[in-house]
Amino acid sequence: MSDKKSTKTGKIIGIDLGTTNSAVAVMEGGTPKIIPTAEGGNTFPSIVAFKNDEVVVGDPAKRQMVLNSSTTVNSIKRFMGRKFNDKAVQDATKHISYELAEGKDGMATAKISGKNYTPQEVSAKILQKAKADAESYLGSKVERAVITVPAYFNDAQRQATKQAGQIAGLEVERIVNEPTAAALAYGLDKKGNQTIAVYDLGGGTFDISVLEIGEGVFEVKSTNGDTFLGGDDFDNKIIDWIIAEFKKESGKDLAKDPQALQRVKDAAEKAKIELSSSQKTEINQPFITQGDEGQPLHLTMTLTRAQLEELTDDLVKRSFGPVEKAMKDAKVKTSEIDEVILVGGMTRMPKIQKEVEKFFGKEPHKGVNPDEVVAIGAAIQAGVIGGDVSDVVLLDVTPLTLGLETLGGVRTPLIERNTTIPTSKSQIFSTAADNQTQVEINVLQGEREMAVDNKTLGRFVLDGIPPAMRGTPQVEVTFDIDSNGILNVSAKEKNTGKEQKITIQNSTNLSDDEVEKMKADAEKYADEDKAKKELIEAKNKANGVAFELEKQLKEYGDKVDEEVKTEIEENVKKLKEMSEKDDVTKEELDKATEETFKVAQKMGEAMQKAQAAEAAKGAEEGEKGEDKKEEKGEEKEGAEEGQVVEE
Amino acid sequence: MTKKTPKIQTKHEEIAELQHLLTESIEREKRVLADYQNLVKRNQEERVKFLQLANKSLVETLLSPLEHLSMAAEQLDDQGLNMVIRDFWQVLEEAGLEEIYPKGKNFDLETMEVVDKEGEGEEVTKVVKRGYQLNGQVIQHAKVVVK
Numbered sequence: 001m002s003d004k005k006s007t008k009t010g011k012i013i014g015i016d017l018g019t020t021n022s023a024v025a026v027m028e029g030g031t032p033k034i035i036p037t038a039e040g041g042n043t044f045p046s047i048v049a050f051k052n053d054e055v056v057v058g059d060p061a062k063r064q065m066v067l068n069s070s071t072t073v074n075s076i077k078r079f080m081g082r083k084f085n086d087k088a089v090q091d092a093t094k095h096i097s098y099e100l101a102e103g104k105d106g107m108a109t110a111k112i113s114g115k116n117y118t119p120q121e122v123s124a125k126i127l128q129k130a131k132a133d134a135e136s137y138l139g140s141k142v143e144r145a146v147i148t149v150p151a152y153f154n155d156a157q158r159q160a161t162k163q164a165g166q167i168a169g170l171e172v173e174r175i176v177n178e179p180t181a182a183a184l185a186y187g188l189d190k191k192g193n194q195t196i197a198v199y200d201l202g203g204g205t206f207d208i209s210v211l212e213i214g215e216g217v218f219e220v221k222s223t224n225g226d227t228f229l230g231g232d233d234f235d236n237k238i239i240d241w242i243i244a245e246f247k248k249e250s251g252k253d254l255a256k257d258p259q260a261l262q263r264v265k266d267a268a269e270k271a272k273i274e275l276s277s278s279q280k281t282e283i284n285q286p287f288i289t290q291g292d293e294g295q296p297l298h299l300t301m302t303l304t305r306a307q308l309e310e311l312t313d314d315l316v317k318r319s320f321g322p323v324e325k326a327m328k329d330a331k332v333k334t335s336e337i338d339e340v341i342l343v344g345g346m347t348r349m350p351k352i353q354k355e356v357e358k359f360f361g362k363e364p365h366k367g368v369n370p371d372e373v374v375a376i377g378a379a380i381q382a383g384v385i386g387g388d389v390s391d392v393v394l395l396d397v398t399p400l401t402l403g404l405e406t407l408g409g410v411r412t413p414l415i416e417r418n419t420t421i422p423t424s425k426s427q428i429f430s431t432a433a434d435n436q437t438q439v440e441i442n443v444l445q446g447e448r449e450m451a452v453d454n455k456t457l458g459r460f461v462l463d464g465i466p467p468a469m470r471g472t473p474q475v476e477v478t479f480d481i482d483s484n485g486i487l488n489v490s491a492k493e494k495n496t497g498k499e500q501k502i503t504i505q506n507s508t509n510l511s512d513d514e515v516e517k518m519k520a521d522a523e524k525y526a527d528e529d530k531a532k533k534e535l536i537e538a539k540n541k542a543n544g545v546a547f548e549l550e551k552q553l554k555e556y557g558d559k560v561d562e563e564v565k566t567e568i569e570e571n572v573k574k575l576k577e578m579s580e581k582d583d584v585t586k587e588e589l590d591k592a593t594e595e596t597f598k599v600a601q602k603m604g605e606a607m608q609k610a611q612a613a614e615a616a617k618g619a620e621e622g623e624k625g626e627d628k629k630e631e632k633g634e635e636k637e638g639a640e641e642g643q644v645v646e647e
Numbered sequence: 648m649t650k651k652t653p654k655i656q657t658k659h660e661e662i663a664e665l666q667h668l669l670t671e672s673i674e675r676e677k678r679v680l681a682d683y684q685n686l687v688k689r690n691q692e693e694r695v696k697f698l699q700l701a702n703k704s705l706v707e708t709l710l711s712p713l714e715h716l717s718m719a720a721e722q723l724d725d726q727g728l729n730m731v732i733r734d735f736w737q738v739l740e741e742a743g744l745e746e747i748y749p750k751g752k753n754f755d756l757e758t759m760e761v762v763d764k765e766g767e768g769e770e771v772t773k774v775v776k777r778g779y780q781l782n783g784q785v786i787q788h789a790k791v792v793v794k
Contacts, residue, residue, distance in 0.1 A: 029682050056756065063760035067769065067793060139685055258763045259775035262790055266776070287718040296722045387675060 012144040012173055012386040013134045014378025016181070017123060017161065019077040020203030020230065022046045023375035024130045026138065027383030032185070032376045034369075035137045037129075043371055047074045048125045050112045057129040069097035071112050075204065076122040078227070079108040080164075081157030088227065095228065120160050124167035131168055145170040146382040148374050151177040151209045152223040173385050179209035180218045181377025182341045186365050189213060194338040195221070197326075199356050199364070201319060202344035204230035208323045210330035210337075222329035224322035229315065231346045237311045238268035242283065242301070250297050252289050260288050264299075271303050276348045280304040309351045316355055323359060340364035345371045400518055402479055402487065405442035405451035407432045408536035414479045417447065424480040428494075430471045438463035439475055441491050443504065447522030449529035450536075455518070462491040462500040470547065531586070538589040542579040545593050546572045549600055556603070559610040564602045571596040699782050702742050706781055709739070714777055747778035747789045759789045766794040 013035070016023045023043040024035040037044045037058060044058035047065065049072040056064070065072045078092040084102035093100055101116055103109035109116040127145070134142045149161050158175050165172035176184075179198035183189065188196060193214040200207040207225040211218050242264050243254050254260040267283050274281040285299040309316075327334065340356060342364045347353065356364050368376055403413035406429065414425050431439060440461050446454030465473050474494040481487045490501035522529075549572050557565055575596050578584050713735065720728050747758045754761060754769040758778055765772060771791045778789025 029679070029686065060756050063788060064754070064756055065761070067754060067761040067764055137689075139688070258792055259773065262762050262775040286715045287722055387671070 010141055010143060011134075011138055012146060012382035013130070013142055014181070014375055014380070014382045015127060015130050015145050015147045016178070016372075016375035016378060017077065017126060017130075017147055017149070017164075018043075018046055018202060018374075019075050019205050020046060021371070022126055022130060023372055024134050025372065025375040025379035026134060027379050027386070032379040032383070034372050034375060035134050037133050038136065042369075044129065045074070046077065046126050047072060048076070048122050049073075050117075055125055057125050070099065073098055073110050073112065073117070073122050076110065076119045076126075079110070080119045080123065081154070081160035082108050082119075084108040092227070118160075120164040120167060123161070123164035127164055127168035127170060131170060143169070143171055144173050144382075144386075146174045146176055146378045146385065147172055148176050148178045148181045148378050150207055150223070150225075151179050151211075151220045152207070152225070153177075174381060176378055176381050177209070177211075177218070177220060178207070178343070178374050179211055179220070179223075179341070181374045181381065182343045183211060183213065183218065183339075184377035184380045185368050185373045186339075186341060188339055188341075189218070191339075195330075195332055195336055196339045196341065197323075197337045197360060198341045198343060199319075199323070199347065199352075200225075200343035201346040201352065202230055203346075204228070204232060206230065206319050206322065206344075208319075208326045210326050210332060221332065222326045224326040224329070226318060226322055229318055231344075233315050234272060234312050234346060234349070235265070235268050237315070238271055238303070238308065239264055241303075241307075241311055242268060242299070245301055246288075246299055250289075250291065252291070252297060254289060254299075257289055260285075263288060267299075272308070272349075275303065275305045275308050276350060278305070305350070312349075312351070316351055319352075320355070320359060334360050337362070341373075342366050343370050343373050400445050401447055402457075402481075403444050403454075404429075404477060404489075405440075405444060408540050409451045410533055410536050411444050411446070411449055411451045411454055414477070415481065422480075422482045424478065426476055426478040429475045429477055431465065431468070431473050431475075432470055434470050435467040436470065436473075437465045437467055439465065439491065441477060441489060441500075441502075443479075443487070443489050443502065446518050448525060449533040453521070453525070453529065457487065457504045458489070458502045460489075460491075460500055460502045462493065462498065464496060464498045465493050466495060469551075535584075535586045535589070538586045538593070539579040539584075542575050542589050542593045542596075545596055545600075546575045546579075549596070549603075552600075552603065556607055560603050560606045564599075564606055568596075568599050568603055571599045700784065703781055703786060706739065706742060706744055706779075707786055710777075710779060710787055713739070717777075743782035745780045747780060747785070749778065749789045749791050750774055754791065754793050758785055759791050761793055762790045763792040764794070765792060768794050770794055 011026055014025045014032070016025075021043040022045075025032050026035055027033075034042045036042060039059045041059070045062045047058065047061040049056040049061035049064055049068060051064075051068060051071060061072060065074070073096075075092065075096060079089055079100070082089050083106045084100065085106065086108070089100065089108045099111040101109050101111040103116050103118060107118065109118050110122055111117075127147070131142050131145070145165055147161055147165055149158055153161070161175055162172045178200065179196070182198050182200070183196050188194060191213075194212070196211045196213060198207075198209045198211065200209070205225065205227050206229040207223065209223045210221040212221050213219070246252065246254055254264055263285050267285055271281045271283055281303055283299065283301050283303060287296045288299040289297050291297050337360050340360045340362060342353065342356065347356075347364075347366070347370045353364060353366065401413045401417045402415040403411050406412045412427075414427060415423060429439070438461050440459060442451060442459045443457045444451055444454040445457050448454050462475065465475070476492045476494055478490045478492075479487065480490075487504040488501060489504070490499055492499040549568060553560075553565065553568060553572075560568075571592075575592050578589060578592050716728075716732050716735065720732055749755065749759050749771045750773075752771055754771060758780070759771070762775055770793060772794040773792040774789055775792060776790035777787070778785065779787045
């Protein structure tokens with residue numbers, strides 16, 4: 001909450017200080033990352049154990065909780081910034097095994113071994129672990145943090161959270177609402193004015209918040225919830241069901257046998273997780289207990305997703321009471337909710353996702369791990385404060401395709417839309433006509449196939465290309481967009497090295513409406529554009545064939561019969577005329593090109609014949625030469641033999 | 648001179664602004680580089696860990712059937728079955744798996760979890776779920792009852 005610029009440097013971490021579990025995240029290389037705990041998990045229980053002078057936090061604290069129940073503090077968040085006599089505090093005492101006491105100014109404190117600990121002090125232990133884990137992960141000191149709190153936290157509760165951070169040696173850069181952090185994790189702050197509902201069903205509490213966001217500012221419209229509804233309630237339903245079913249079958253009560261009960265608890269949690277991805281699960285626990293005659297009894301049953309949904313139906317329904325109240329308080333209709341976000345591990349349950357979708361009439365966001373989404377959002381907020389997050393560099397993409405105009409008015413794309421910038425792309429182009437000494441680069445933006453239908457961002461001419469046959473010069477065109485969306489287009493003739501360039505500011509700076517219109521147009525005219533492009537390509541092909549044949553006729557015309565030569569010339573002329581017509585169709589052109597090819601084959605055949613004849617002639621002459629040599633040799637030999645003859 | 652002063656002042660401001668931007672950019676560049684170097688270091692560490700615990704997830708899925716087999720052996724006391732379990736264990740030991748034996752010992756935070764207590768002491772009287780270590784790392788804490 002401080003506006004003062006911090007004097008401390010180094011990374012700022014994001015901490016989700018939860019009632020049941022906590023998580024820490026940090027921006028790394030431009031993306032948020034969950035920091036693994038020293039124990040190897042992504043989250044850790046918000047439990048603190050005091051034993052003599054030793055303090056244990058997280059998983060180890062949870063493991064000894066049964067042994068030292070009166071000195072182990074869980075759910076401290078429920079008492080943060082609250083008076084001892086608050087109803088909420090008194091209600092919560094039923095769910096904890098340590099003693100609560102009235103502290104300074106009537107505030108609630110945890111009484112451990114005769115000493116009063118404020119919720120700030122206990123929370124500081126959790127934050128210290130978060131800090132230590134982050135330091136070990138990052139390999140550097142961590143002195144600043146963004147901490148999340150429930151949207152309903154009042155000023156005293158927020159102040160208490162901030163104090164907890166200070167006790168832990170952290171400068172609390174900002175206190176962020178948990179639903180706001182979740183919205184940040186999904187990047188919803190960048191989507192303009194929105195009304196967002198955040199459904200958060202965690203380990204022990206349920207919260208629903210309705211937020212309104214405009215110009216990057218979040219406003220909490222309403223919050224509601226159930227402070228004692230969470231994942232454990234769902235587990236207990238399955239445990240009770242297994243025990244009841246087993247009792248029906250065997251008459252044995254597994255709840256009375258600690259070993260069996262532990263196995264049932266583990267099996268229930270496993271079944272719950274499995275049923276989020278499959279329709280049914282087998283619960284197999286052999287030798288779970290013994291019968292009256294000492295015979296082994298096995299637990300084997302099948303639990304279907306439908307059964308689980310039936311078992312937990314009342315819990316799911318219970319969450320929608322607060323949801324309705326929150327909607328009423330925010331004075332918004334479900335149809336006015338633009339986005340729905342799911343937070344908390346329990347929201348992995350398909351039934352919950354289905355019910356949320358049914359209630360709001362739209363599919364909720366669920367891409368980010370629901371256990372980590374709040375910490376991720378806190379890290380993003382921390383990144384913004386620390387300067388690690390800069391929208392332009394990290395997140396911008398080209399909204400539309402960038403390309404250039406090529407032969408026949410066709411748009412040739414170079415950088416496709418949605419490419420993350422900065423980026424650069426080069427392609428080699430050539431001339432379209434013989435002795436062409438300049439090329440015009442028309443820089444286009446848009447999704448349409450024809451150049452004319454796209455937006456021209458700029459154009460320039462590269463001249464001084466040495467005269468050559470069409471297709472011979474090599475012009476390298478490079479499109480380069482920097483992180484600010486500035487587009488540099490350059491064209492370089494590779495032979496001479498001559499270069500020309502243009503800079504276009506704000507190539508990505510289009511209004512959403514403009515982008516949408518251009519995309520919609522592209523879709524609307526897709527077929528028409530495709531036909532146009534194909535026709536142009538057919539014309540280009542016809543021209544190319546005509547050009548090539550003319551070239552060959554010039555070179556080899558004397559080797560071809562006059563008749564064939566005339567036929568080819570006529571076809572080439574016809575093809576050229578046809579490709580210049582506006583009303584010609586692609587089919588007509590393709591057919592004419594095909595026919596010209598066939599005629600051209602005659603030239604090929606004639607040339608082959610001529611070559612073969614030449615080769616044969618050459619061969620004959622060669623053979624004759626050989627014969628003469630042989631004859632001479634023989635004569636010589638003969639002469640040698642005769643010695644006297646002729647010589 | 649009087650005309651030039653505001654211009655010079657603007658230039659000074661411009662220079663100061665640019666210097667500020669440069670300092671910020673250098674700082675950011677250093678951070679990104681540091682991020683990268685840390686990432687490389689961590690990547691190497693994680694690779695070493697990964698290699699050590701490459702079999703972890705497979706071994707973890709085998710813990711439940713392994714425990715059930717042991718229970719069967721205790722109940723049935725069959726020589727053949729005992730041989731099968733010994734065989735099975737030999738393979739797992741080669742992969743680095745070790746069982747944690749807490750019974751009779753005092754509760755140890757590193758390797759155990761208390762699920763129930765029958766007195767005020769810390770001695771483990773029952774093991775309700777076996778614990779295991781893989782290459783020295785606890786992959787399942789032993790769930791115990793203390794007295």
